[in-house]
Amino acid sequence: MIILLRHGETFWNRERRIQGHTESDLTPLGLRQAEAMARLAADLVAREGGGWRLVASPIGRAQRTAEAVARATGLTVETDARLAEVCCGEWEGRLRAEVAEIHPERFATGEWFFGAPGGETFEDVHARAASWLADLPPESERRVIAVSHGVTGRLVRGAYAGLDRHATLAQDVPQDAIYRLQNGQIDRFDCEPVEPV
Template identity: 25%
Template sequence: MGDFEVLTIYLTRHGETEWNVENRIQGSKDSELTTNGIRDAKLLSKKLSDINFRKIYTSSSKRAVTTANILKNNSFIPIIEEDALKEINFGDWEGKTKIEINERFENEFESLWTSPHLYDHIPHRAESLNDLRERVGHVIQNIVSSNQEGNILIVTHAVVLATIIADLNQSPIEKLWDIPYVHGTSLTIIHFDDNKNLEFKILCDTSHLD
């Protein structure tokens, strides 16, 4: 990271999608935002309306890009699409319901959410959590090092957000889910001071949806 004065990163998850409602795993695949997802993104946009963002970084998945454009709210903030911010690739699980996945991969599916350090990605040809952490770690480091100060907004996905938080906290993978639920359009704010120390100001906050 280069020297900077004060940098604040705002992180959010995309709004609710059709596959979220259908309990389908998305990963690298995509589905449209629902009416509720669009509404929630607009509510977050209103909450952030007084923040002067220098840039918006977003996953290149359509659901995240759509959310980013709602948050941009017709401003001139540049939106930068990053493939490295895409959700973990769930392989053969993608597009299937959680019930369908449990019928064939009960142990793997349960371990992902309850014992992530034991999660086996190989049977369903998916991305590993270690590979995801490396991918996400690189892109966050690049974002921080290329922005010396100001406010940056990142729009991404649930497992990616949990991974970013764990990585910045230097937490092991088994602690991946030791955070509040990553709700669609929830807001996490991380403050970096001039000595490159970081502080989580809020974590997975949904007060704008109340």
């Protein structure tokens, strides 16, 4: 079983600024989302017994979210670069609207995050996601909580379920829900509502 989370809201998420590998702190709402996801993850894993690992992207927003999960579960955070967000190259730090104005053809496809000069492709990130999944224990022995990102989390779920590119990228990327990947099935669990202050 894999319990998969996206990090909580960041200041750049709120500003609609392209993050990629660049750091952006969790907002107060993002911190509360991380705590809510952590409580839900702890509840789900407690039902399954011991032997769990907690693995996160090395990027700060995922690490902060993983720290909340670690507090809730008593697990230690391991880091795996394959769970990092898609690199958006020269576009990192820029507003989406600004880049969309300059490159409307790339944004029209709905796959703009793979179009940045110096950034990663769909195939690059899919290969990372598939490699991470392939290195896990067999399904019957798998007990992993993973903290990742919007795009990479989609590709982990897509690789797990054998989805095509379109179906993979059409998936939701909530910051107030977690996914359970088990026996070829993906189930979403929504957290308790967390209101902005």
